[in-house]
Every structure is written in C-alpha cells, then in structure tokens.
Amino acid sequence: MLELFILGVLVLAGLTLFGILWAVVSLVCWLIFLPFKLLGLAFKGAAFLLALPFMLLVGLLAVLLFGAGLIAFSLPALPFVLLVLGAWWLVRRARTAPASS
Numbered sequence: 001m002l003e004l005f006i007l008g009v010l011v012l013a014g015l016t017l018f019g020i021l022w023a024v025v026s027l028v029c030w031l032i033f034l035p036f037k038l039l040g041l042a043f044k045g046a047a048f049l050l051a052l053p054f055m056l057l058v059g060l061l062a063v064l065l066f067g068a069g070l071i072a073f074s075l076p077a078l079p080f081v082l083l084v085l086g087a088w089w090l091v092r093r094a095r096t097a098p099a100s101s
Helices: 002-096
Strands: none
C-alpha cells in the first residue's frame, strides 16, 4: 500500500516537473516568435489598407446594382407605404393639435 502511495507521489512530481518545463519552453518560444507575429500583423494591416479602396468600390458598385433591384421590387408596395405614412401623419397631427372647448 505504501509503495502505491510513493509511486503516486513520484508520478505527481514528474507531471509537475513536466508541466513547469513545458511552460518555460512555451514562454521562450513565445518570446522568440513574437517579433515575427508582430511583423505578420503589420503586413496584414498594410494589405488591408491597400485593399480598402477596392473594397469600397466593390461595395458602391453592389449598392448601385442591387439598389436598383430593391427599388424595382419595392415599387408595388409604395401605395401601402404612402397609406401608412398618411395615417401616421393624421394621428400625429390630431395628437399635437390643441383641444377645442
């Protein structure tokens, strides 16, 4: 029974030592590779800034192309929208009008 306890303590000590060594190696690798990660981030940022005008042009073109379709499909709903807006205007006008005695 005592042998199993000692074996368990040794295994726990070995795992603790392995974990500490793994943490030290991870920290050293992180410190070594950090400049390269920052350089990659800078290159991605520069690429994004170079692509930004093209993305804006594509977005504007998409709004122009799909906006025409949106207007064409929304045109049949225009009478209903005007009816709702007119009712809203009448209710709002009646609410703000002074009460006559």
